Amino acid sequence: MIRNLLPILLLMSINCFSQKYTANDGEITFFSYAPVEDIKAINKNVSAVYDISSNDIIFQLDISDFNFRKKLMQTHFNENYLESDIYPKANFIGKVIAVEGDKAKVKGLLTIHGITRDIEATGALVKKGDFVKILSEFKIKLEDYNISIPTIVMYKIAEEILINIEVELDSSE
């Protein structure tokens, strides 16, 4: 009987020791560099959670929280390209697979526009007291996420989009 309970107790103790860091005001910016026009949008309501014991790391955001300088672009982004009424959220669910000083590597599943892809990215992961700061930059391809920009649209969008992440998480316990 005790033997049977042991793993359960063990698991419970693991959960107790796990230390989680969360944020709901992280910033994700994306850039499209194209000859005609550079496009940039920023989302300041990014949620993130990092479990230091299991190395699980998750980012999530609402597509409609991206702010563009040109509001019409924001309309097209939401209504036509990212279709935020059907796919309101984008997220990354993965693990920190390597840490070397302040540098870290993550691997996991990135879901945008309802399409999930494996990705790997490197960045900075700095732990300071009750805070963990995460910085990263990586590129994604629009076609990987089935985001097509019709030719009728006059502004040109780069095929590769640069994503910049800056999140400060604090201890949730």
Added chain:
Amino acid sequence: MKFNLILIIFLLYSNIGFSQESLLSLIDGKSTEYSRYIFKGTKIVNSESVEMPDAGVLQFMIQHRFGTLNSGFYNFYGLDNSQVRMSFYYGINDRLSVGIGRSSALKAIDSNLKYRLIRQSEGEKSFPLTICLNSSVVFKQYVTSNLPNNFLLSNQFSYSHQILLARKFNRNLSVQLSPTLIHYNLLPIDQLSHDLYSLGYGARYKLSNSVSVNIETFSQFNSENNINPLSIGFDIQTGGHVFQFHLSNSAFMIDRAFIHETYDSWGEGDIYFGFNISRVFTLKDQ
């Protein structure tokens, strides 16, 4: 022993799966989704929709209405006649916009204020409709030498007040009802009352992400002798513009005129071709 081992592995695996799920639930925050982009333009065809320019955005709109399609080859099926309304709309904040326009044929200057009371939303804060108030004032110019000496300046004003009730049923279909009161300071020809009531019906159906078909009509309650306006059009959206092409039995572009001063009928072929072009400029960064 073997059984225990399997149990431990099973539990461990289920815990990993569960732990990411539960981590996700820690941050699954936003609980209210607002319905946006109910119509493509700030006008359905002639009448105001619940859309307005975003805060800090200036919208310039050119509206053209040609003559009737049944006016024959001599008038090039109406294209020889055209009247125009040029207007500017500006989003003061997320809820309030102001506009000013000038119509060529009526020699009228109009100005409007549109205020959004509430947005259609789902989730924690749920509300079935987007509701806006729209009020406009029209100043009709007359040739002063034709006017009697005791003609008051106030006679040149008329007003329009609307409650715009819209619902986006799904991503393609949006419907709007617009209870409308028009007040004429000067009693118009044919009418018995200074205050005319009507109910507007509008709808749009998206054919693709950048094209929608729109329909709009008004039924009048205490108006005499005129015909209800009926308009059908297409909205085409491009990078910076919205083009709206339509057919209507009214050639007018301000509330009072297309609702209560339409005398042409679809049945007799008195159909006007027209278009609206709007272009937006971001004046103020948010």
